[in-house]
Amino acid sequence: MGVNYSHLLIAKDNDFRPEQSQITALIEAWIESGFIIPPEMLSEKERLWSHTGARIVTKPSLIDPPIPSEAPKPRPGMWAKVFPFLTGERPRPRVDRFPPRPFSIPPVGESLAALLEPVVYIDWKPNGRATYLFQTSTFKDQNGARITAYPLRITLTDDFQNPPLDGYADEPLRHINGRCGCGANLEYWEYEFIRRICPQCGAAFRPQDQVAETKDVGGSKIAITGGACHRFSIDIRCEKDAPIAVTGPSGEDVFDSNGQLMISDPKVSVAFMAKSAEALGIELQEIGVWY
Numbered sequence: 001m002g003v004n005y006s007h008l009l010i011a012k013d014n015d016f017r018p019e020q021s022q023i024t025a026l027i028e029a030w031i032e033s034g035f036i037i038p039p040e041m042l043s044e045k046e047r048l049w050s051h052t053g054a055r056i057v058t059k060p061s062l063i064d065p066p067i068p069s070e071a072p073k074p075r076p077g078m079w080a081k082v083f084p085f086l087t088g089e090r091p092r093p094r095v096d097r098f099p100p101r102p103f104s105i106p107p108v109g110e111s112l113a114a115l116l117e118p119v120v121y122i123d124w125k126p127n128g129r130a131t132y133l134f135q136t137s138t139f140k141d142q143n144g145a146r147i148t149a150y151p152l153r154i155t156l157t158d159d160f161q162n163p164p165l166d167g168y169a170d171e172p173l174r175h176i177n178g179r180c181g182c183g184a185n186l187e188y189w190e191y192e193f194i195r196r197i198c199p200q201c202g203a204a205f206r207p208q209d210q211v212a213e214t215k216d217v218g219g220s221k222i223a224i225t226g227g228a229c230h231r232f233s234i235d236i237r238c239e240k241d242a243p244i245a246v247t248g249p250s251g252e253d254v255f256d257s258n259g260q261l262m263i264s265d266p267k268v269s270v271a272f273m274a275k276s277a278e279a280l281g282i283e284l285q286e287i288g289v290w291y
């Protein structure tokens, strides 16, 4: 089991990618239920990140194009002779070729059009004033506090993302194999991305015809039809703070008969699942990804 954790809500139909209107409805439902803070209620400090609280990144492909080769260095001239430190290797400024842009809420204009790009990520920073997304929680820290908010991301892609469910499993686990019926290999970047349409025979890839394996927090193997293969996800990015503690109705710790804190696979709240599925008009499933 990996150290980092992402909790995905994906469509039961792995091939699903929402229309612009469905994303608009989803964001509206999240605001109504307090899962995200609407732009007009953000503090000055929160607005510094993005005036709406959300940012968008779009890319032409799941794989970043190669970085163009470095331009030849100018010969050291007079200034280098005067200031010898100028001849030393200086770090080149990092160029972000797909910089985040503010995302309008509700999505209009450029933000709405961007939802049709081949690869789209919409990000919200964690906000402690937003409604907690899970029914499980993190363990209390030394001050008795738990994590109450996580970064939230919506991902839309033309091709499939196929993350391994348990990147550091103690035994080999089955993953979705991106081979077309005609024999063509549709995978790229190992098997983490799979072409949606076979360039050789034109067939659409169907993750639903396969089963991927993972392990629950108790170590038992479980099979998931279609794995985490998706073109759309709601991604709650827990990183090192996976909410695996079982929590009682008043937020208290729950112990088993041996006096051990009870753990469970993370689970989103009933309200978050229901409101998200209703807004999109589809069935969702929740899948944990350890990496």
Ligand SMILES: [Zn+2]
Pocket (backbone or CB within 6 Å): 180, 181, 182, 183, 184, 198, 199, 200, 201, 202, 203
């Ligand atoms: Zn094919």
